[in-house]
Amino acid sequence: MRVMVAMSGGVDSSVAASLMVDAGHDVVGVTLKLWSGPDGEAPTAGCCTVSDAEDARRVAAQLDIPYYVLDYTEEFRDGVVDGFVDDYVSGRTPNPCIECNRTVKFDRLLNSLDDFDSEVLVTGHHARSRLEGGLWHLLRGTDLAKDQSYVLSMLTQSELSRTRFPVGELTKTQVRARATEVGLRNAHKPESMDICFVGQRDYRTFLRDTAPTAFQPGPMVSTDGSTIGSHEGVVGFTVGQRRGLGVAVGEPRFVIRIEPETATVVLGERKDLAVTGVSLRGVTWTSGPPDTARVVAQFRSHGEPVPATLNEDRLIFTHPQEAVAPGQTVAFYDGDRLLGGALIERTFP
């Protein structure tokens, strides 16, 4: 089988490529050039600053597979970065890695398989896919601490049938052991935790540089409506935030809500963070909607799954939840099996 491996230069996708080569597949490696600089800064020269791509290139050479760098900067800017800025301006909490999966990797790249004469896309995600009864299912990765099924929760049959996740069958320790065994140069490379286009800067600095007009000063009010301070722009805040609020009022205060229309940041106590339910948009199901309204929902990559009841686009929690914010992704599970995903539109107190 001819397969295309999306290689980031990290150890997971490198091992994915190595596993595919060993399985006897005809492998081509690609790295997506998504943003102009590794740390997000615009490079001074017109081209050529993909330092991570160098690791991927070297691994591809070691595996003796053809390797290309694809320029997806336009797609990434339109599909991910613009939305990231819009979301913060609108008081939402975006997850750009999920948007990148949705709009770039499992859309544009996946749909270019034909161009590469390839049948499937292989990535280094920690998740497992299974074909059972004619349907593809997505399971949590073997290494639960590294499980990435949450960021893949938008995938449906169309994408899953054309994608493979070989690394999800292994623990991270096994991945590194395998990389060492094969002699991959990045076997011990640390994991990147930064948002690729923001880099090691604070994301607020990125927003300030990218969307300076979005910083409109406004009031900070308490839940009873009384003004307790002011701020330089809602873009600098996320729901649940406790630090750096710039107000000093005896007991701990949290951002409860952001009202972009009036540039208002609402502060409250911890108990005010409790959310009884959310409304959803863009709901997708991995292999069709579940039979029951009783689901288990997860709001962060390694968040605790919580029981809830789904009623059309409303999700009501069995127990109120803290720090659930508009813009976040919710993933639905049945045990280890991913059922689907959605974006949170609104939260209900």
Added chain:
Amino acid sequence: MIYLDHAATTPMRPGVWDAMQPYSNAVFGNSSGVHEVSRRAKNALEEARERIALAIGAQPREIVLTSGGTESDNLALKGASLNSVPRRGVVTVATEHEAVLETTEFLRRVGFPTTVVGVGGDGAVDLDALVDAVDANTSVVSVMFVNNETGAVQDLTRIVETVKRHDPYVLFHSDAVQAFSSEIVDVEALGVDLLTITGHKFGGPKGAGLLYVREGTQLEPIIHGGGQELGRRSGTHDVAGAVGLATAMEAAIRDRGRFRSQVAQIRDDFQKRLSAAIDNLIVNSPETSRSPQHLNVRFPGVRNETLLLRLDRGGVAASAGSACQSGASEVSHVLEGMGLSATEARESVRFSFGWDSTTDEAIEASEIVVRLIEELR
């Protein structure tokens, strides 16, 4: 593999490697030393310099040996801007190589006045705009001889003459990196003050190039140190590289007549075959005033990135334009400069032929291209 990317780099010509070998082995001396092995290296270096000078109609002391085209372009523009003459500005053209454009951009950023003028649809520089941009503060005008992406050949003699008539004191630099295989490069006939050449584009080694600096031209060095190259470029000499450069220049000159007719014929035949078999193929390269090596074409509806990797798989090496470190194919500033949209530029591919290209491989490559375009459309 059929190699049609000779404008990126071309194989060494026969005899070049053999001529270089002794200076990496037996005659390994530092040409700046005081003993026997150094003297032999120094002699070889100066003999190579004489041959190099002769090959472009210059005097040996007018040759500054460098690491190649990018360094020579940097030295020409920065060296001319920073010299003791109180002129500071740079005037250049939108379709130049990045080595010139990014150097110009650097000079602009640190406060030097710069102007970048446009070209017509045929890639020919807008001469009126060029002359208009030159004022009493312009230190150097830089116009490339043959464009690396399209093969457009500028009427350099006339451009130099016109600019010099307008302002006799302005320095004129030309990046002639793509020209040496096919064009007569005679610094007297061209009238340039500074000229860039690099060995690996016509069968010499990589890492060996030169900047011609007309006698009397003031140039501030950009690499300081031991004062080699009459203080204009410090650093231990690459004697083997200089010998290889000289040998390749002589070979290229001897072969130039054949190259002009035969490579052009192979290229034209390739172009005809594509045009005959592929609907609405568009040739971006100018019809006249084009180097015999280059063919830049657009396949409407086919993204070049896709075509290039299909070609790679099919055994044909081509490119989208100038090679950059990441290997990502970016929108060509040259084609955009000639008026193409970003989408059109992304549908364009450069095939470039070289001294060892053959008719048979060009025919085979044309068949592969035609088949892939049919598949992709």
